[in-house]
Amino acid sequence: MISICILGSGNVAQQLVSAFEKADNIQLVQVFSRKQNAISTLSKSVSIIQDYNQLEPVDLIIIAVSDDAIVNVSEQIPFQNKLVVHTSGSVSMESLSDANRKGVFYPLQTLSKTKEINFKEVPLCIEAETNSDLKLLHQVASAISNNVYEIDSNQRKSLHIAAVFVNNFANHLFQIGKEICIEHGVSFEILKPLIFETANKINTLSPKDAQTGPAKRNDTTTINKHLDFLSNPNHKEIYKILTKSIIDNGKL
Amino acid sequence: MISICILGSGNVAQQLVSAFEKADNIQLVQVFSRKQNAISTLSKSVSIIQDYNQLEPVDLIIIAVSDDAIVNVSEQIPFQNKLVVHTSGSVSMESLSDANRKGVFYPLQTLSKTKEINFKEVPLCIEAETNSDLKLLHQVASAISNNVYEIDSNQRKSLHIAAVFVNNFANHLFQIGKEICIEHGVSFEILKPLIFETANKINTLSPKDAQTGPAKRNDTTTINKHLDFLSNPNHKEIYKILTKSIIDNGKL
Numbered sequence: 001m002i003s004i005c006i007l008g009s010g011n012v013a014q015q016l017v018s019a020f021e022k023a024d025n026i027q028l029v030q031v032f033s034r035k036q037n038a039i040s041t042l043s044k045s046v047s048i049i050q051d052y053n054q055l056e057p058v059d060l061i062i063i064a065v066s067d068d069a070i071v072n073v074s075e076q077i078p079f080q081n082k083l084v085v086h087t088s089g090s091v092s093m094e095s096l097s098d099a100n101r102k103g104v105f106y107p108l109q110t111l112s113k114t115k116e117i118n119f120k121e122v123p124l125c126i127e128a129e130t131n132s133d134l135k136l137l138h139q140v141a142s143a144i145s146n147n148v149y150e151i152d153s154n155q156r157k158s159l160h161i162a163a164v165f166v167n168n169f170a171n172h173l174f175q176i177g178k179e180i181c182i183e184h185g186v187s188f189e190i191l192k193p194l195i196f197e198t199a200n201k202i203n204t205l206s207p208k209d210a211q212t213g214p215a216k217r218n219d220t221t222t223i224n225k226h227l228d229f230l231s232n233p234n235h236k237e238i239y240k241i242l243t244k245s246i247i248d249n250g251k252l
Numbered sequence: 253m254i255s256i257c258i259l260g261s262g263n264v265a266q267q268l269v270s271a272f273e274k275a276d277n278i279q280l281v282q283v284f285s286r287k288q289n290a291i292s293t294l295s296k297s298v299s300i301i302q303d304y305n306q307l308e309p310v311d312l313i314i315i316a317v318s319d320d321a322i323v324n325v326s327e328q329i330p331f332q333n334k335l336v337v338h339t340s341g342s343v344s345m346e347s348l349s350d351a352n353r354k355g356v357f358y359p360l361q362t363l364s365k366t367k368e369i370n371f372k373e374v375p376l377c378i379e380a381e382t383n384s385d386l387k388l389l390h391q392v393a394s395a396i397s398n399n400v401y402e403i404d405s406n407q408r409k410s411l412h413i414a415a416v417f418v419n420n421f422a423n424h425l426f427q428i429g430k431e432i433c434i435e436h437g438v439s440f441e442i443l444k445p446l447i448f449e450t451a452n453k454i455n456t457l458s459p460k461d462a463q464t465g466p467a468k469r470n471d472t473t474t475i476n477k478h479l480d481f482l483s484n485p486n487h488k489e490i491y492k493i494l495t496k497s498i499i500d501n502g503k504l
Contacts, residue, residue: 168465213420
């Protein structure tokens with residue numbers, strides 16, 4: 001049985017709590033949260049603490065707070081040589097306090113408090129300073145996910161940035177699609193099956209092979225018609241730059 | 253029973269052939285194709301023709317060819333006053349030959365020859381000059397899809413452009429994500445669950461509510477770290493413009 005404390009009560013903390021509560025061989029002992037009721041799914045065997053001095057010396061302490069609070073939180077932990085990990089894609093492992101052993105436990109998924117996801121499918125990227133710590137993180141990660149990857153800080157940073165493109169930016173394009181629909185009085189519902197299929201295609205085709213459309217065909221007539229049609233200068237600019245990128249990519 | 257001919261043998265033609273062959277109350281009579289074996293799934297009751305003079309006077313002639321060939325093909329049809337539709341998102345209904353009754357039968361989905369899709373879920377956007385033709389197109393569309401929409405040419409153009417954003421451009425962002433992974437020696441597989449969840453979130457949240465990430469938080473520290481990390485100037489430029497768009501959008 002591996003004992004764990006989670007520091008934090010945001011989206012990631014919340015999802016980890018639910019996942020660990022269902023896992024075998026994991027004992028979630030404490031959750032540190034400034035707000036008493038922040039974790040909605042907590043069972044009675046887990047205590048909520050609000051003072052670092054109440055922390056128990058568990059096997060693994062997981063800091064699941066916003067990026068800019070990680071260093072400070074790591075410095076508040078009143079132990080020496082315990083395994084302390086953070087859950088961030090963009091903060092290096094090194095930045096954690098030197099008082100304890102360092103590691104990373106990064107779930108690469110878009111997590112929201114309200115929408116429960118199947119954690120078994122969430123890729124977990126782990127990193128540690130020693131093989132024995134890596135082994136422990138592997139055990140913990142495997143208890144809640146089928147997709148565990150050993151990833152160093154530099155690779156994790158690249159994954160986090162790639163995630164910004166495929167998640168944050170792709171979602172913003174969905175929003176622009178919706179804005180164009182609203183402007184012309186058509187229902188955004190019509191576009192949803194296309195959005196789902198766009199993602200699902202990645203299962204069977206590489207994005208390069210899945211690419212279609214006027215930019216891929218270098219169809220300047222359609223491209224210019226589209227640019228004339230777009231009234232929002234921001235939409236126009238994004239259309240231009242992504243079209244150019246697809247055309248240039250086709251030449252590689 | 254409604255009789256139909258399809259002119260063309262590309263992705264859209266191929267998918268329509270499979271869908272109509274399974275549909276009740278539809279008789280697919282002929283497919284016009286320059287290549288004898290272009291349509292792989294064709295049953296024996298459907299003849300392939302290569303001469304417009306062999307066309308039979310069916311209830312509905314569907315032109316499923318590339319945008320720039322539509323007008324020319326519509327002018328080759330040796331009939332008067334038959335219902336002739338095209339399947340394009342960006343060509344206006346008016347541009348079809350005046351010799352016949354005009355209409356549009358636009359499947360809003362990313363169709364490829366090799367990957368069979370569930371046509372019942374493909375949104376079909378129909379348009380016609382008269383109510384009786386619209387009614388006939390509605391019957392035909394409903395025979396193969398559960399999502400039939402009456403959409404005029406201007407709305408269809410807006411949908412087609414919105415589709416470029418949510419499909420072509422989103423897919424290109426998936427490709428950039430893959431390029432970043434390759435550059436740093438990590439597997440693109442790690443990103444796939446995130447891509448699927450990004451699309452699936454649209455089922456329950458509006459894109460605006462689903463937006464997360466450094467741009468959404470206006471987290472300039474992370475944004476600048478990401479820009480420093482990106483080595484490809486094209487990736488950097490796309491990162492900048494989409495980040496700015498998300499930040500500006502948050503101010504609305």
